[in-house]
Amino acid sequence: MFPLTVENKHVAQLLLSTGTCPRCIFRFCGVDFHAPYKLPYEELLNELQKFLETEKDELVSEVPNPPPKKIRLQELEDGIDGMDNLSQNGEGKVSIIEDGSIASKNSNLNVCNVCLGILQDFCEKEFIKKVCQKVEASGFEFTNLVLSISFPPQLSVREHAAWLLVKQEMGKQSLSLGRNDTVQLKEAYKWITHPLFSEELGVPIDGKSLFEVSVVFAHPETVEDCHFLRAICPDCFKPAKNKQSVFTRMAVMKALNKIKEEDFRKQFPCPPNSPKAVCSVVEIECAHGAVFVAGRYNKYSRNLPQTPWIIDGERKLDSSVEELISDHLLTVFKADSFNFSSSGREDVDVRTLGNGRPFAIELVNPHRVHFTSQEIKELQQKINNSSNKIQVRDLQLVTREAIGHMKEGEEEKTKTYSALIWTNKAIQRKDIEFLDDIKDLKIDQKTPLRVLHRRPLAVRTRIIHSMETHYVDEHHFRLSLKTQAGTYIKEFVHGDFGRTKPNICSLMDVTADILELDVESVDVDWPPALDD
């Protein structure tokens, strides 16, 4: 059933005659069910013309421009804007342009003066197919998708002009038109194209999908349409660092909400001019939202930093824990890049033993995202086979939210370490045994000199819960420590120029140094342990 009613007739006629396409006419007549929009364009145009012609007899024909009659009518009708070509007659009937149907036939073969072709050519199967070919060629694995369509900002100006025109026309019939009484271009475009995309690609459209296809339209011919707004609302168009142009869609919308109707009408034609060409497509791009992989790693090397160690643009060591793990993930997930995070970190010369340290990796723009647990297990094996400097366990796909658990434990939990300590004075077993009896020793640590350049200077109280000594020889012993997270172990041993007090040197009254340090456990329960 044709969706327009007698009530819409004047508006439809007016819009059609000024070069607006049938679907935009539906939008401005508030047609809010999908089916009519989906009809083939030619059919719509014919139906619309038929609709407007059937009751033409009821309408009074009038020569629009520039007969004296019009001027007379305008003089009679108080408060009617002189800019308009059309006016209302006394019986509540609307005059139309003579030969309006012919004129509109011609104009509607042309580009719509409101949507600039968006609801014309760009709703055609041909265009949808073109986009879908790009999507399929992009090589992404996806089970649903979200479409993101970006229209040129000046389209909002035309939309506003058309809205004012329709509002005025309806005013003549004592009808009102609110901002939300029309259907947004974006909505109509969705109603028409979503089913077509879905059918063509064989997957549903889902607003929550991580796979996004974005189509960006531009219309070079009318770029300057929105420039006049800047003079009127300069504060809406403040330049920002990463914007190419101040005329963003948001800025234009903001200015349009502010601008007075009269001011707008003075600066921009209502109805808008008919453009020569339809929009151009400047971008069809696919992107997949990040996915996250977590696990635990062991580090068995004292020459391996956790993250690339770069000073003055030069690499100090040619590998890192994050690279040894992430390189494999990047390949398998076919991702563009990664972000590595972990529950704390160890120094380059510190090993991480025991169950390892929890980590998570964000894979940015992955082309492949579906893996069975078997495949993940194989991936873990591949990582472990590739290097003897690190090993990974409990590798699994996780959600973005779950990564919070990893950071929660960072500050609260205890950590256990093993340190190899040298003393300048010769020692015997009895000289170190007293350390075993010390429980919950409070120490005050000034920010270590080695990190002072990038952290605030502060004195932090930390607790050494317990220590256990293992005598090695006259100048060496091994110390196992259980400490509060955030304790600087190296500084507790050598004292950091007396800046950590007490320290092993002061407790033993020797000069002590730390030769080796291992993290024995990081007591964080996340990610969940997996069976082998």
Next chain:
Amino acid sequence: MANEPETPVAASAAEPAVPSLVDRYFTRWYKADVKGKPCEEHCILQHSNRICVITLAGSHPVLQSGKAIKSISYQISTNCSGLQNKVSGKFKWGAQILTELAPLCKIYCSDGEEYTISSCVRGQLMEVNENILHKPSILQEKPSTEGYIAVVLPKFEESKSITEGLLTQKQYEEVMVKCINATTATS
């Protein structure tokens, strides 16, 4: 899983199997003839992260045998004391700004001699060493670790240039040899 072989621990060595803490992380720079006073050498330990620890060089008169320190004072003028230095936050707001000639502290010896210790490097004063106020002997016992004078953070962009006017370890040793020769020659 194959672990990397562990570094074998040198058996019962009085010296550690690795260089000392200072040698591992710091570069030693020397300033001879501070303000034209011979032999009052300072040693600046610069960490690889650009932090500078100001210490006395081994040749400084205060460290010579027989010297006793009466007191140390960070009050270098009526209005300026290193003890009042306050730094806050990652960017160390509020730190005293030091030029290379800025005095840090005065050391008064029991023989009546008085020595002024200078910053030698431009930068922000992070902290002075309060421990040596309470126990001046630390300064003589461990001049290059616990007996440090102050910690200075140079500007990032000046982290290389601030040491340009200073002597390297090798140059310092050469100066010392000449100094000793000169002293021997004149005496």
